Structure formats: C-alpha cells, structure tokens
Amino acid sequence: MRVLVVGSGGREHALAWRLARSSTVTELLAAPGNSGTAMVGTNLPVAETDIDGLVDTAVERSIDLVVVGPEVPLALGLSDRLAAAGVPCFGPSRAAARLESSKSFSRDVLDAAGVPGPEYRVFRSPSAALAYVEQRNRPLVVKADGLAAGKGVAMCANLEEAKTAIASCMQDRMFGAAGETVVIEEWLHGPEVSVFGFSDGENLSPVVAATDYKRVGNGDTGPNTGGMGSYGPPAFWDETLAEQIRSEIMLPVIREMASRGSAYRGALYCGLMLTDDGPRVLEFNCRFGDPETQAIMPRLVSNPVEAMIACATGSLTDVAPVEWSDDPVVAVVMVSGGYPGSYQTGLEIHGLDGNDADEEGSLVFHAGVRNAADGSGRLLTSGGRVLACVGRGDDVEGARDRAYRRAAQISFHGAYYRRDIADLRSGQPTTIR
Ligand code: AMP
Ligand code: GLY
Numbered sequence: 293m294r295v296l297v298v299g300s301g302g303r304e305h306a307l308a309w310r311l312a313r314s315s316t317v318t319e320l321l322a323a324p325g326n327s328g329t330a331m332v333g334t335n336l337p338v339a340e341t342d343i344d345g346l347v348d349t350a351v352e353r354s355i356d357l358v359v360v361g362p363e364v365p366l367a368l369g370l371s372d373r374l375a376a377a378g379v380p381c382f383g384p385s386r387a388a389a390r391l392e393s394s395k396s397f398s399r400d401v402l403d404a405a406g407v408p409g410p411e412y413r414v415f416r417s418p419s420a421a422l423a424y425v426e427q428r429n430r431p432l433v434v435k436a437d438g439l440a441a442g443k444g445v446a447m448c449a450n451l452e453e454a455k456t457a458i459a460s461c462m463q464d465r466m467f468g469a470a471g472e473t474v475v476i477e478e479w480l481h482g483p484e485v486s487v488f489g490f491s492d493g494e495n496l497s498p499v500v501a502a503t504d505y506k507r508v509g510n511g512d513t514g515p516n517t518g519g520m521g522s523y524g525p526p527a528f529w530d531e532t533l534a535e536q537i538r539s540e541i542m543l544p545v546i547r548e549m550a551s552r553g554s555a556y557r558g559a560l561y562c563g564l565m566l567t568d569d570g571p572r573v574l575e576f577n578c579r580f581g582d583p584e585t586q587a588i589m590p591r592l593v594s595n596p597v598e599a600m601i602a603c604a605t606g607s608l609t610d611v612a613p614v615e616w617s618d619d620p621v622v623a624v625v626m627v628s629g630g631y632p633g634s635y636q637t638g639l640e641i642h643g644l645d646g647n648d649a650d651e652e653g654s655l656v657f658h659a660g661v662r663n664a665a666d667g668s669g670r671l672l673t674s675g676g677r678v679l680a681c682v683g684r685g686d687d688v689e690g691a692r693d694r695a696y697r698r699a700a701q702i703s704f705h706g707a708y709y710r711r712d713i714a715d716l717r718s719g720q721p722t723t724i725r
Contacts, residue, residue, distance in 0.1 A: 654683045
C-alpha cells in the first residue's frame, strides 16, 4: 500500500517510522515531512495547509491511505475532501474535528454525553465575561474557543490575570477570530494524562496512555511549551483506569458525535486531569499528541495501516484488535536555547547519525531538523523543538536511561532538555498550584 503522512513535526516522523515498519506499506510518502521522514520515506513539497495540493497528490499517486498528523488540515476539511475523492483518510471530518477546533462545541458534546469536566461558562461578550470573573474572584482558566496553536489557554491565579486574559483574547484579539468566544473554567488540580484510541465512528480500540511534560523547566517550572517530553505507561496507570476512561468518557463521546451525524473517525485524544473526585476531561483533540506520539508509536504492536484504514471505512471490528505493548517508552525533547521564547536556527547538530533503533534500544525522532542545502549531509536545527530521544526498556528506569544516554550523544549550540522526564521520584507532570 501507498501511505501518505501529512505534517512535518516529531509526531509525523514517529508515525512515518511506525508505518514504514509495517509489511503492508510498500511506499511511504510525507507532505511536507522533515529530515526524519525522509529517512523512512520520500518527502513531497506540499504544505500541510494546501488542501487542494494534498488531495491532488493523493489522487495522482494512487495513495491507499492518508494519515493526518496535525489538527489544522483536519479543521480545513482535508478528510472530507479526500473522502469525496475516494481516498481513505485517517483523521476526522471537519465537523467531527470541531471536538478540538471549538472548545465550546466540545464542552457541549461532553455535557450531552454525561462526561465530567471542569465547571465552565461560555462567553461571547467581554463585558459578560468580565462580570463573571469579578463575581467568581477565584483561580480560573480562560480559553480561546478556537484553534490557537496551543497558546489559547491562560491559567489565571487571580482576578487581575483573568481580566487581562479576557482583554487580550476578546478585545485585543490576540488569537483573531479564535478568541471571539471564550470558555472560562474552574481551575482543577491533579496529575494529567493523555489517552489515545482509534475510532471508526462507532467503536473504539483499546486505549494507550502517555504523559506530557508541558513546562520548560525541571520540576514543572517556567512557561508552557509544546511539550518537553513524555513517557508511558504512566506510573499511576492501570487496567481499571484505562477501562473507566475508555468506556465512561471516550466511547460516550464517540456515540454522541455519531448521534449528531458527525461520526468521529480517526485518532481520538482525550486530555484528562486525575482529580481527587475522579478523572475530569480538559480537552479532546482530533489527532495524536506531540510529543506523546513519539512515546506511543514504539508501543504499537499491531498493524497500524490495517487499523487506520478500518477507522476510515467504519470497520474496526473486522480487523485484528489494536494492541499496545506495556514495555515502557520514554521520550526526551531537545529544544533550541531560548525556546519557547525566541531562538536561533540553522545550527549544526552533531552526533545524529544512525537514527533507527539501535542495539541500545533507543531512537531519535526529528522535529525541527533539516538537511543542509549544500549537499554536505549535515543536519541543521530549523525550529524550537528540535528532536526527541526515545528509549525503551523493561522498566521506566531502563527506558529513561537509554533516552538520556542518547541525548548525551547529541549536541548543538544552546541545546537544552529537561532532566526529569519520567523521573518517578520527582512526581508526575501536573499544573502549578
Ligand atoms: P487545553 O488545551 O485545554 O488542554 O489546556 C492546556 C493545558 O492547560 C492543560 O494541559 C492543563 O495543563 C491546563 N489546563 C487546561 N484547563 C485546565 C483546568 N480547567 N484546570 C487546570 N488546568 C487546566
Ligand atoms: N501534547 C499536546 C498536544 O499534542 O496537543
């Protein structure tokens, strides 16, 4: 089969790497891909937002399956367009992708499905939002309703911060139209976990869990980032929790989407906080997570292509069950100095040869890495999040060791990574209190 992966980050390298290992895949393409996807397949110069270009490419090259990494092409209707052209797409329709692209829609679906989340209110007028936070006068979370590249969530410890967040979102239009509506939530506490499953619109595969270390500094300090590391299965994870989240949270949402005529087909990502009162949904996303994918793809034992096509065609129960290994995997993200603020790019990366799993049980997934244009074979940094060093092991400690040993072999000017990913002594990633 010919498979096309859409996107260009570490998540897409991990997806491409896993797909390329499937015996079903005869040709793997990535659009636009990165230096990592180029090692396991062929990159095509089509942007992930160029919906016409992607559909034309899929048709011209007789692609059997398109796997969409990021949310933006899905929110732009890539899956619908591919379906109309007769190309199976692993990724939901534009209407189903609203689970991620509109937080107010998502909260409405959760309510209808009877799934617990933080207490919330939706506002379309700044004055009403301001009156509400004044009346509440307690820690709150202010969220832009639409897609804001992961930056639309403001954790507001006090009234002043909440007022500032509302003003920058609704009046200064920091996120454009995405912030015209805001969702204001109660601020919950507890460890966070990302849970993923494959859905065909009606059924849901066994789920897999991974953590996401969002803050830049050791011990969960400093600003939020796109993710500094991940590991799974998390120390607090067990079969009972997995089954509870699958059957009481994720499946009811899939059923609710189906009953609204927007069957959800693709990877379903549920972001939860494990509070003292039980699991609470913070968000649903319409794709796999980054960097969680770098930690879960090495654990996918069953054939990914078969399951993904079954999701696209509504026949998940006809194929072998999706199977995840319990062997721990740890992913440590190496970033450019200064990230998530401003940083330099074009810096040479040393120690990055032999990417695939080696006898030490580690591998590297590229994110902001590109090949030097001079044909020298040098690899240069091209983004804030540069790569992820991934280790596998019989236990978390072993996997962690391998990931960090691999990281120690790689260098570029200003390279930085957290030292406490999957360090079980320092606790789980959580929000600041
Ligand atoms: P979201 O994009 O909605 O998942 O929010 C991003 C991050 O903000 C989450 O992973 C949490 O760390 C934090 N967050 C979001 N909503 C809440 C909430 N209601 N209480 C506490 N933390 C939250
Ligand atoms: N890891 C967070 C996300 O992918 O949205």
